[in-house]
Amino acid sequence: MPKGCLVITVSGLAGSGTTTLCRNLAKHYGFKHVYAGLIFRQMAKEMGMTLEEFQEYAELHPEIDREVDRRQVEAANECNVVIEGRLAGWMVKNADLKIWLDAPIMERAKRVARREGISVEEAFVQIAEREKQNRKRYLNLYGIDIEDKSIYDLIINTAHWGPDGVFAIVKAAIDHLSPVGDAGEEEKEREVG
Secondary structure, three states: OOOOOOOOEEOOOOOOOOOHHHHHHHHHHHHHEEHHHHHHHHHHHHHHOOOHHHOOOOOHOHHHHHHHHHHHHHOOOOOOOOEEOHHHHHHOOOOEEEEEOOOOOOHHHHHHHHHHHHHHHHHHHHHHHHHHHHHHHHHHHEEEEEEOOOOOOEEEEEEEOOHHHHHHHHHHHHHOOOOOHHHHHHHHHHOOO
């Protein structure tokens, strides 16, 4: 690894492979895995709601999103942590590496259907509706357009690689990170000095 304390964010839409990648990174590097989706699901369970009900509730109660995001930012104060969440890259501004995973919606629907034991059609409808609600909520709450990928260092279409391939790409990125952050900064310092 390039330096002793890394903070990595992994973001992506449902079924894109974020959890698989984060688990692989945590296992390989010994990172702590902070999972915003799990926090959200736990909060839904605590309130006795289904995920869909809690999603609707969260639209009307911005404190839900703020609490999930607060926990993500708090986790970024630790060393060697991978933070998973749709807004993790936006919330953890000083992350060493910000990753976005993507795949076409039908591919993601197939993955979610397998994982949840539902039909592909049902998964597709759930994903499409959830993404529409989330986009609206993130715009209203933070002014963040989830479709803006300009903040990410690495964007991977996971339809092209299996979990091992995605991990290999990200591992190469981590292992070759510049120890001073932005490699261009090092050049500027030499020119000034």
